[in-house]
């Protein structure tokens with residue numbers, strides 16, 4: 001029997017960019033010896049539901065869409081015990097996670113990479129009852145990120161531009177949070193926090209080295225302290241833009257699991273989408289949870 005592939009495409013992602021990709025994907029799968037079944041998502045969370053209901057009938061599943069569609073697909077697979085390998089073809093805005101895994105945006109190339117591909121057992125983050133593939137963040141800029149149609153193209157870069165654009169310090173909201181991780185405790189004021197599993201969150205100087213980081217069972221965590229004056233503000237923005245860690249204003253650590261609590265409710269973003277508003281979150285690394293299908297040459 002031929003191998004079976006399920007393609008799940010969000011037609012609205014990236015202003016419909018996936019539509020042009022679809023022929024190349026179906027053609028590549030047929031030439032690669034697969035029977036292809038194409039599903040077009042009709043609503044929010046449809047990708048998740050399709051993964052839960054149908055993915056186990058297939059040898060591979062392929063998600064075509066932006067950050068939100070990938071997040072939904074991963075969340076669907078995470079609900080299952082046996083998870084079908086996942087190929088991802090990004091059609092949203094340039095995606096940090098796709099860049100980290102060297103995933104092509106070009107339909108023909110992307111499907112060839114998948115057909116000839118190899119499995120990369122990737123860590124996934126659990127966030128209370130939800131999941132994220134590469135970033136959970138709060139604070140400066142993140143609250144507006146999902147009220148605009150932007151996604152986290154370069155989250156830290158946009159935090160920097162946001163800070164630079166601020167004329168008045170009082171506009172920057174500070175959050176008093178308690179952060180517990182790997183037996184340690186930090187309690188302080190911060191304007192931004194990101195728990196991520198991606199090299200490209202702030203560009204590759206922050207989190208350099210190969211994508212091995214995505215399968216090490218740990219997150220990279222970055223917290224930014226409040227600036228006290230315009231010079232501080234400038235220093236933080238400059239460090240973010242130069243993709244450097246500034247020890248005076250930034251705390252960086254890696255962790256397997258993190259608990260973040262606060263007196264007030266905090267708005268979170270998960271993979272650039274609305275993550276909800278809450279006072280307590282528990283974030284855990286689910287090591288090697290999803291097998292991503294990636295090009296052989298990038299899985300050394």
Ligand SMILES: Nc1ncnc2c1ncn2[C@@H]1O[C@H](COP(=O)(O)OP(=O)(O)OP(=O)(O)O)[C@@H](O)[C@H]1O
Nearest residue numbers: 013014041042043044045066067068069092093151
């Ligand atoms: N048929 C549909 N009509 C409207 N919305 C849909 C449909 N199918 C899926 N969606 C929703 O579209 C949302 C946005 O998708 P996604 O994030 O993948 O695209 P994007 O915003 O263009 O990409 P990016 O976030 O990478 O810029 C998803 O949260 C998904 O729930």
